[in-house]
Amino acid sequence: MDELRDYYQDWLENRLKPTVDNFGSRQEEFSTASDIELKALYTPLDTKEIDYLDKLNFPGQQPFTRGVYPTMYRSRFWTMRQYAGFGTARETNKRYRYLLDQGQTGLSVAFDLPTQIGYDSDHDLARGEVGRVGVAIDTLADMETLFDRIPLDKVSTSMTINSPAAVLLAMYVAVAEKQGVARKKLAGTVQNDILKEYIARGTYIFPPEPSLKLVTDIFEFCSQELPRWNSISISGYHIREAGSDAVQELAFTLANGIEYVKSALKIGLKVDDFAPRLSFFFNAQMNFFEEIAKFRAARRLWAEIMRDRFQAQQDKSCMLRFHTQTAGAALTAQQPENNIIRVAYQALAAALGGTQSLHTNSFDEALGLPTEKSVKIALRTQQVLAQETGIADVIDPLGGSYLIESLTEELVARARDYLAEVEELGGMAEAIKAGFVQREIQETAYEMQRDIEEQREIVVGVNKYQEEDREIGDILKVDPELEKSQRRSLEEVRSRRDDQQVTEHIETIRAAAQQEENLMYPILEAVRDYVSVGEICGVLREEFGEYQTHHF
Amino acid sequence: MSADNIKVLIAKPGLDGHDRGAKVIARGLKEAGMEVVYTGLRQTPEQIVKAAVQEDVDVIGLSILSGAHGELFPVIMDKLTESGRNDVLVLAGGTIPDDDHQKLKDIGIREIFKPGTSIGKIVDFIRQEMDE
Amino acid sequence: MIMEISAEGVRSGDERIIARVISQVENQRQQVFPLLKELYRSTELAYLVGITGPPGSGKSTLVEKLVLSWTAEEEKVAVIAIDPSSEFSGGALLGDRIRMxxxxxxxxxxxxxxxxxxxxxxxxxxxxDTVVVLSAAGYQKVVIETVGVGQNEIDIVRLADTTLVVTVPEAGDEIQTFKAGLMEAGDIFVLNKADQPTASRMGLILKQMLEMNDSENHSSDNSDWEVPIVKTVGTEGEGIEELRRAVMQHRDFLSRSQKERYNRSRVIRNHVVHLMEEFLRNHYIDPLLESPVFQEILAGISARKTDPYTAVEQLLKSFNKEQGKHEN
Structure with a gap:
């Protein structure tokens, strides 16, 4: 190594420097998106401190830096899972069956905003929002339509639902009952990650304490009833979309994870009972190598946290399995076709980072909802990547790269600093209440905007190689009549129900909330009798109160 | 009127929680010397118009990504007129398809800024409109 | 918009007119003075409640709950939420509406x-001046809220008849760094988020500090008023009734002890001084700063042809001459 250092110094001074002096350098300094300074060249000198078995090890072995499974994509590719949902349950059901026909291997349900915030389609605040950014679900009747002719024992389903997660999960279980599918066969994920809603995504309902209780109720229910179901998807995706950098995405996501584990332990769950069903969700942004290093650093950090801090005994409890979505914030409204290329690079980073499943964005999403055609291109992007490039044939193919390994180390170290700061503030719930996390992200978001405006960062078509704006007309339209028809069908369902029974269900839920019992069970009873999302969240609003953000 | 007296209301109608853009713009306008009132998420048309009246703002910036602009913006514009504040400069941003721009301009929304618009451009636009 | 900007308009309670007059108060001060003159003489000032405390102490939630308790009794209440302007750009982020x-x-x-x-x-x-406008518009109580515990905030809340200083358990030892002025300005201390485990410790520290402050300041405004510490949990509405009562008691104390008149006359004295400063700055100092004469004088001082002291004496003499012109 000493000899190598001498050669390296010699190269730096006698070869690199004179050349740079002659030809110049594009930039004075180079750095990643998270401001990690980059050298011109990485060598064994940068990785010599890394103990292979301790820090990397083999795939499927702690700390899982090189992958959570021994075979990775040599057994099967990542799950290609496109997030979709719009309009009514009937239309969305049609899109799902189309996507499954096209070779998609998992479903991912997007709910409309009223559903996500626990309002029925006939609520005042639902005006204009019904079926817009996802499918409108009011009662079990809608959920039955959504999964009509889709056998729930054959697909895995991810549901992006947080504050009312218990209600939608209960509906899924109830639909499976009607299809005659055993609970132990149900595979999928419920997002159920409330903390990042306060930080970044904004679809919260209740204050943090009762919300965390609901989260852990789902942990408990899943560990008892749904062995193949991921009880949470701890999401850095939205933190990144809100404007954080890679280090913040990594650190705040793991900090949220720590908070959930603490909450579950507090209600008496055993770590190895629920930890294997925790899953994660990350963003794939543009800075290619940093993104790959981020995924690897996440696996290593989580394994260390679970093993050292929470004394998890099983390997499965220490595995960070994750879904990835390409970055919505990287999509440009200008020259939208360029987004196809961006998405392809981001997808490549996710695959090289060892993701378990992947959503690729459609190129027209900065303009509106994607069309069937743009969704298909997005899916084909993944299929080309998996089937034609050969990148999936070797496990963790970039492992051992001097650059990737030293970036992974650096991200681990920087994330640890953040984790320590959050710890000092009393954990993530407190750090969020104090506005710390939000302020950190806002600051980064603003700096990023400045960097683009002052041309320190280039976005092709936006601040370089601009063209005259042209109109893109081909955008999916949601039928304005839809809101009315959804309200009508809700009214119909309501008129068919036994009012007395509905009231009893609501009072049972109220009592369970007051006595801090597991709410999943009474909610499951209620949804079977078509009590609505809005009615269930309504009684919980009365009991728990509503969260108001106080930070800016 | 000079820039340091321009008062702006940044509002998020609709239910979406994506306020990155709204906050970045608010901060940018502040640094351009404007006084910016930010209303937070999930604002109803009633809340937005009431805030605009009480704060006597010169400009309203509406940020929406949920797709409900077609439904909510006309209500906001009507209520502004009812309140006698149709003199205020109304701008919009977020995920608003090109197809809808003309309709929104027809009801009095002066400009719709697409994602990727620089703060500098928005500041210039506001100053120019205020000078007229 | 065609709107009648008049005393009657303000008194009618039309929010648009009130809002526009406040804008003039902020931006076109000269034009609005005739209206302010008229309003002031025919208006009983509203009861002013000041509230300040560090960021994150939950002031706005307390304001929200207090205001609701007053409006429940059919009172009209106005809130002036004050945020700092940026020193560099002159802009400001006014984020308080979000919290209300x-x-x-x-x-x-x-x-x-x-x-x-x-x-x-x-x-x-x-x-x-905004308080004058709001009072004329029929608001019986006006709450002035500021974020922070610096000198500027103290000056603002000292306008109030009753001043609430809010703190929270997690402020911990930070409270030791509260400006002495803040301890004196506070008529009621609020320990918000009192459901936290460290609240009782914080309560004790606060009590001690108030006692120390009291024994050092026999002559302060509050010499006969025992400053209460009200514990609240703003988000739950706990302690709001006590807080409401404490505000009422302080108001009674003020009117019983003639302190109200004393406070008001201090506030008015300060306002008169402020208006004079503003007038001098607008009419004399600012125009001078931009004049070539001033540049010459500065150059003279640099070159030691004159000195700052003589220069000021001469400038003041020329002001007096101009003042003579004004009077004609």
Whole structure:
């Protein structure tokens, strides 16, 4: 190594420097998106401190830096899972069956905003929002339509639902009952990650304490009833979309994870009972190598946290399995076709980072909802990547790269600093209440905007190689009549129900909330009798109160 | 009127929680010397118009990504007129398809800024409109 | 918009007119003075409640709950929420409306966000003038809210008849760094988030500090008023009734002890001084700063042809001559 250092110094001074002096350098300094300074060249000198078995090890072995499974994509590719949902349950059901026909291997349900915030389609605040950014679900009747002719024992389903997660999960279980599918066969994920809603995504309902209780109720229910179901998807995706950098995405996501584990332990769950069903969700942004290093650093950090801090005994409890979505914030409204290329690079980073499943964005999403055609291109992007490039044939193919390994180390170290700061503030719930996390992200978001405006960062078509704006007309339209028809069908369902029974269900839920019992069970009873999302969240609003953000 | 007296209301109608853009713009306008009132998420048309009246703002910036602009913006514009504040400069941003721009301009929304618009451009636009 | 900007318009309670007059108070001060003269003489000033405390102490939630308790009794209440202006750009982020929650749509509540606008000597005179406008418009109580515990905030809340200083358990030892002025300005201390485990410790520290402050300041405004510490949990509404009562008791104390008149005359004295400063700055100092004469004088001082002391004496003499012109 000493000899190598001498050669390296010699190269730096006698070869690199004179050349740079002659030809110049594009930039004075180079750095990643998270401001990690980059050298011109990485060598064994940068990785010599890394103990292979301790820090990397083999795939499927702690700390899982090189992958959570021994075979990775040599057994099967990542799950290609496109997030979709719009309009009514009937239309969305049609899109799902189309996507499954096209070779998609998992479903991912997007709910409309009223559903996500626990309002029925006939609520005042639902005006204009019904079926817009996802499918409108009011009662079990809608959920039955959504999964009509889709056998729930054959697909895995991810549901992006947080504050009312218990209600939608209960509906899924109830639909499976009607299809005659055993609970132990149900595979999928419920997002159920409330903390990042306060930080970044904004679809919260209740204050943090009762919300965390609901989260852990789902942990408990899943560990008892749904062995193949991921009880949470701890999401850095939205933190990144809100404007954080890679280090913040990594650190705040793991900090949220720590908070959930603490909450579950507090209600008496055993770590190895629920930890294997925790899953994660990350963003794939543009800075290619940093993104790959981020995924690897996440696996290593989580394994260390679970093993050292929470004394998890099983390997499965220490595995960070994750879904990835390409970055919505990287999509440009200008020259939208360029987004196809961006998405392809981001997808490549996710695959090289060892993701378990992947959503690729459609190129027209900065303009509106994607069309069937743009969704298909997005899916084909993944299929080309998996089937034609050969990148999936070797496990963790970039492992051992001097650059990737030293970036992974650096991200681990920087994330640890953040984790320590959050710890000092009393954990993530407190750090969020104090506005710390939000302020950190806002600051980064603003700096990023400045960097683009002052041309320190280039976005092709936006601040370089601009063209005259042209109109893109081909955008999916949601039928304005839809809101009315959804309200009508809700009214119909309501008129068919036994009012007395509905009231009893609501009072049972109220009592369970007051006595801090597991709410999943009474909610499951209620949804079977078509009590609505809005009615269930309504009684919980009365009991728990509503969260108001106080930070800016 | 000079820039340091321009008062702006940044509002998020609709239910979406994506306020990155709204906050970045608010901060940018502040640094351009404007006084910016930010209303937070999930604002109803009633809340937005009431805030605009009480704060006597010169400009309203509406940020929406949920797709409900077609439904909510006309209500906001009507209520502004009812309140006698149709003199205020109304701008919009977020995920608003090109197809809808003309309709929104027809009801009095002066400009719709697409994602990727620089703060500098928005500041210039506001100053120019205020000078007229 | 065609709107009648008049005393009657303000008194009619039309929110648009009130809002526009406040804008003039902020931006076109000269034009609005005739209206202010008329309003002031025919108006009983509203009862002013000041509230300040560090960021994150939950002031706005307390304001929200207090205001609701007053509007429940059919009172009309206005809130002036003050945020600092940026020293560099002069802009400001006025984020308080976001925190006021429910009251932002209440019928009898008027919320106005204002920036401090970096006045020399601290206090933006527009704040007091806004109180005059709101009082004339029929608001019986006006809450002035500021974020922070610096000198500027103290100056602002000292306008109030009753001043609430909010703190929280997690402020911990930070409270030791509260300016002495803040301890004196506080008529009621609020320990918010009192459900936290460290609240009782914080309560004790606060009590001690108040006692120390009391024994050092026999002559302060509050010599006969025992400053209460009210514990609240703003988010749950706990302690709001006690807080409401404490405000009422302080108000009774003020009117019993003639302190109200004393406070008011101090506030008015300060406002008169502020208006004079503003007048001098606008009419004499600012125009001078831009004049070539001033540049010459500065150059003279640099070259030691004259000195700053003589220069000021001469400038003041020329002001007096101009003042003579004004009087004609």
């Amino acid at each position: 929650g429910k009251i932002s749509t209440e019928k009898n509540v008027f919320i106005r966000s204002m920036a401090t606008r970096g006045y020399l000597g601290g206090l933006n005179p527009a704040i007091f």
